[in-house]
Amino acid sequence: MKTMRSPADLAAVKASQATEPNYRTIAVCSTGCLAVGAGTVAQAFEDEVRRRGIADKVRVARTGCHGLCEQGPVVIVHPERIFYPRVSVEAVPRIVEETGLRGEIARDLLYRDPATGEEYVHDYDVPFYSAQKRVVLRYNTDLEPLDLEGYIRWDGYAAAARALVEMSPEEVIEEIELSGLRGRGGAGFPTGTKWQICRQQPGDHKYVICNADEGDPGAFMDRSLLEGAPHAVIEGMIIAGYAVGANQGIIYVRTEYPIAVRHAARAIEQAREAGLLGQDILGSGFHFDITVHEGAGAFVCGEETALIASLEGRRGMPRPRPPFPAQKGYRGKPTVINNVETLANVPAIILNGHEWYAAIGTERSKGTKIFALAGKVNNTGLVEVPMGTTLRQIVFDIGGGVRNGKAFKAAQIGGPSGGCVPAQYLDTPIDYDSVRAIGTIMGSGGLIVLDEDTCMVDIARYFLEFTQRESCGKCVPCRIGTRRMLEILERITAGDGTLEDVERLERLALVVKKTSLCGLGQTAPNPVLSTLRYFRDEYDAHVVDKRCPAHYCRALITYRIMADACTGCTACARVCPVNAISGEPKQTHVIDQALCTRCGLCRATCKFEAIEVV
Amino acid sequence: MSHEHSQQAEAQSHGGAQQTLLAGQPQEHPGPRVDLSPLKATLEKFPRRADQLLPLLRAVQELYGYLPREALDAVASHLKISRANVLGVATFYHHFSLVPQGRHKVCICRGTACHVRGSKDVLDSVCQSLGIEPGQTTPDLSFTVEEVMCLGACALAPLMVVDGAYYGKMDQRRALEILKQYKQEPQA
CATH class of the missing domain: 1.20.1440.230 (NADH-ubiquinone oxidoreductase 51kDa subunit, iron-sulphur binding domain)
Incomplete structure (x- = not known):
């Protein structure tokens, strides 16, 4: 791409992209789904398209996380948005031929609701997606993360162009303040106020830090955003830098997220080559650049003063505040630290205006929130909903309810800083203030469903x-x-x-x-x-009773073989690591409780469900 | 790349003091003898500033597979900071190891989603099968087992990663089957 030197150049790039494509795109989730073989599937699509020489008619896009991880690897064929879950390598030739070339629907490969058996053709009709509102995640299902032209086609960097060229820093801050955007890292501090404090500090050296040290176990929103839409995060940082008067940005990302590190670093290079980072961005006179800094595995570094200590090469230990980083932060200079999701919200607000944004959500919590839905729920995955959506809607309408027909016990929200919300609060709207009232915090958005088997x-x-x-x-x-x-x-x-x-x-x-x-x-x-x-x-x-009601705590449970169900197949005795199971073939087996370590391997192995926990 | 590997292999083949290799704790570490000659090139890539410590330690760990004590001393004198400072940082962050690591690295995710779907059982089975505790390395330096606090693939819990390859929706049996494949691999 040619280096862009003005908003007009940016508009020209967008215009050159705008025509209706005369090809279909097979979008394969290529981040989260990698753990269930999406890499092989995407490769198979690419090989098939190459083998048949139809690259002008069918393209393969390795996109970010689509969200419905449970059904991975997931594939969407654009522009019709035909949705195929759990795609295997064997299904690839058919999807290429029937849907990619002919635009037909391969019915037997479609998604069927596990509960109702109903069949769905398009991703936007699937209950998991239809109940969501995707503002920040909108790129993930459609764009390759490093497709800068594609991002620009979707109005990418138009918000940065507007802010830098048409707006004063004060106007940008006012817009963010009026939108009601609050920090998505957990505490919910108003973003505009934070920027304002930093802007007011004297001095020329200021910093913008993107906090991508998503250490909460059970949370993967920031990972998915940085992997799937790195340019949206970069654009948010540029706007933040302009607003507070910083020329240097840092993305502090967990080292456990190698794809996020790679995509962020590459997207920064792309933006630099295109003139969207560096000197005199789009002819505005504003310069800004970003570096990536990897964490080294310390949860506390998500705390902003500890994060700064880590950036400065020290042990990641926090210090008392004030002074707040916005006053005295990295290298002693005023520093704005925003979460990934917060920053990814910024371009949409500048582009669509604060009224649009403030119309989403509740009175004091505006916009949408991304949740990482996991645990004992049917549709695990990435969910973006308006603030104020109830827990019931998230767990049951979107999440499809609890797995294996078990009873819902609680939802753990906010990770190690949060709490467990029991069933009687399923209808509580999820926003910053309501969740605090019931003893937890919004946190960064981890939402783990716990069932009756969880202690x-x-x-x-x-x-x-x-x-x-x-x-x-x-x-x-x-x-x-x-x-x-x-x-x-x-x-x-x-x-x-x-x-x-x-x-x-x-x-x-x-x-x-x-x-x-x-x-x-x-x-x-x-x-x-x-x-x-x-x-x-x-x-x-x-x-009191020395009993674990969920039958989980090992010291309080016993594994027993049920004589009427045991066929004497010897499978359990063979896998037992401590040889605690004895019995002749075709005879009922017995567990020696003195030897048993309650590892559960026998129960996982038994094909006849003959082993119970009491 | 091959250069790095040979260094790693060399560092590991010197493994004389087995009790220290087994110890998960970094305090006692006479360690194997380490060839410091390739370190120089790595050091020179980093400006002599204290804030370069973390990236530099990362590079050193990439070179050797862990952080040999002698290399830490070299890092301290390169950055002109105290050895205590370097050791303090190296022991603070989970990513760094002060003892040699196994040829195969098995990471088992212990995030919340993995926990409620049985990752503790997976971890225990894998450790039992290798005869080590989490965080330790087998005496023959073939396997290191690590607990990781969330790899962010919660929807595919429980998750196991072996040498960078992700295996989702694990259970005890599948984990042991996968481990077997790596055990059977001809030794390089």
């Missing part, structure tokens, strides 16, 4: 294990408090807990919450407090 005490223990390990050790309440809390929870799940332990745990949780230095420690007790609040009976069952 809530174990969930609390699991998160404490995580926060205890990730505590940086700087302040005492977090360093020692999380350790003591974890010890208590380990005692309880091991069947050695007492009622006093439960009380001590609750007291300690409140102290850690009140007295820790940074967000990690202040929110670490939330999983404990919320499970105590809604599932105290499970704690009591563990300590």
